[in-house]
Amino acid sequence: MKIFVVGLNHKVADVEVREKLAFNGPKLEEGLLRFRELPEIREAIILSTCNRVELYANVTDPAQASVSVRTFLSEFHGIQRNSLEHSLYIYDDIDAVRHIFRVASSLDSMVVGEPQILGQLKDAFDLALSKKTTGILLNKLMKKAISVAKRVRTETKIAENAVSISFAAVELAKKIFTDLSKRVFMLLGAGEMAELAAKHLISSGVREVLVSNRTFERACELAEEFHGRPVKFEEFIQEMVRTDIVICSTGAPHYILTKSQMQKVMKERKQRQVFLIDISVPRNIDPAINELDNVYLYNVDDLQGVVDANMFERQKEAEKAENIIAEEIMTFLKWLVSLDSVPTIVALREKAEEVRKEELERLFHKIEGIGEKEKEAIEYMATAIMNKLIHPPTAALKEDSENKDILVATIKRLYGIEEEKNGD
């Protein structure tokens, strides 16, 4: 039994290639069943997301499987095999286990620590379970990968701290205001990034949304989209007296909010805290406003700085996660090794049983007039002797040992066990 992974991700292939190889919608189920039918594949799972397409398998022969899977992918997606050669990566054994654990823990993702990949992996596993394309090995591997991912999330801070500008804005807002559901939010202008940040803030549950734009019609459109109220551009400063969070991106080439204007606003709002986010380039809010008490002004570079710092923190946490994964790989490999010895244990037991039966038959044939009671006693004794003799090698095979391969080979040689039976 060999664990085998073949696939590509955002690091090795650009989006055009990933699109071509993606198993979308009904293609996923069809692809999974056809992948499982390949002669070298005993168990199969396909993970297909926007950033990666990966095929996980339990194979009999990795080298042969590698050839078959490439052929399968090129035929299934109708692309030339040559074009895949430079994009695909292939892992087997410990490298495959490590890769799957890293994928599940989001260490291999474009944004390290992003939570979606675990859900996608679970979906892929669920589909495989429902189509019965997995068995003992991949079931155990997937369950382990999910538990490893959860452990990584619990024991490290890999998923903490926002790593996008819009989420950084929401996170900051939460550190200024206790409860966003009591806050009034204003979107000033209609830049794309500002709209995205606004969507995140609104989904965090602000109480009221105001939208102001130079073109009032556009303000009305956006206000309708966000279930807010449009505000005439000339009136946005008055509205700021009751606004707590402002995202500004107007495209104006100058400051539309000056320090003296903000001072007046603050006086009117009795110095209640205000969070201003200026995403415009060139900036639309005078940076000197940040000097005012209870006013917190962030521009796009400040937010990018926050994102970069958070990314750096995540990278540090990723190192801790790698250690957890290394630990978990060892646990999984021990289980895998114990699985390897199962056929030998079964064969040893069958061999002993065979010898016991043969010898008993021979004995009962030789002794004439033997009664049932005596036969039972002799059978009982023979079974007891057999069990006692095979107990030590069986126990040794069940134990975790670094030299398990040598032990299996030795026992096979000593007891004359020729063929292993399939253990799964």
Added chain:
Amino acid sequence: MGVILFELALTLYFAATIISITELFKESRITARITIAAAVIGFVIHTASIVSRYLTAGHLPITNPHEATSFFSWCIVLIFFILQTRYKIGLLPSFIMPIVFILMLISSMLSREVKPLTPVLQSYWLGIHTVFAFLGNAAFAMAFGIGCMYLVQEHYVKSKQLGGLFGRLPSLQTLDEVNYRLISFGIPLFTLAIITGAFWAETAWGRFWNWDPRETWSLITWFIYAIILHARLVLGWRGKRAAILSMIGFLTIMIAFFGIKLLQKGLHVFL
């Protein structure tokens, strides 16, 4: 017995202080729980030590500097527990337990001799006046700790350096509101302490107000906190300004509490 209990409480507060300070450098659920456990056990033992001293002396044990300082720290821990139950403010123990421990340490260095009450102190006003004063001061001490936390968090947000304690400190608004509520809670108690003190002075010395240094400093303290509330309601002085003012207010309390004692003058010399 009382001495042993006091020393035990001091030791536990010391442990809570050290662990809560390590919390500032390394976040851990276990150490956070140990801090609270040490503070709770310390508080129970501290209460027992106060009760034991009450039984020994036959009156409320707040009639000398050792007792007063110990009772003050007891009130701070009490308010700390109330506050944590209501708001669950992250890292609050790191900012409060050092104050508690320093007060207890000062208390431990002062004379623990139980003396008979002077005629002035043999009054029912003793309990009423001092309990109001200490609870009010404890609320102000807590506002001091919260004010420190506000300034730290505000520094992070304003300077856009969001490392360190930023993630673990509460929002600016929470800290500002808690600070305001503590002062709003402390002011009426402190006012009652001044009023009951005036009545006591009248029965003891025949005058409501004697311009004794401690009385004067208490009045200064009262004015500072009254200004904080007034400025907040009328001028909107909140956030950083309120935090700084609450810290200045607590410093005047400390001057009134310990500074005046050094001068050994005035009618409040027993404290």
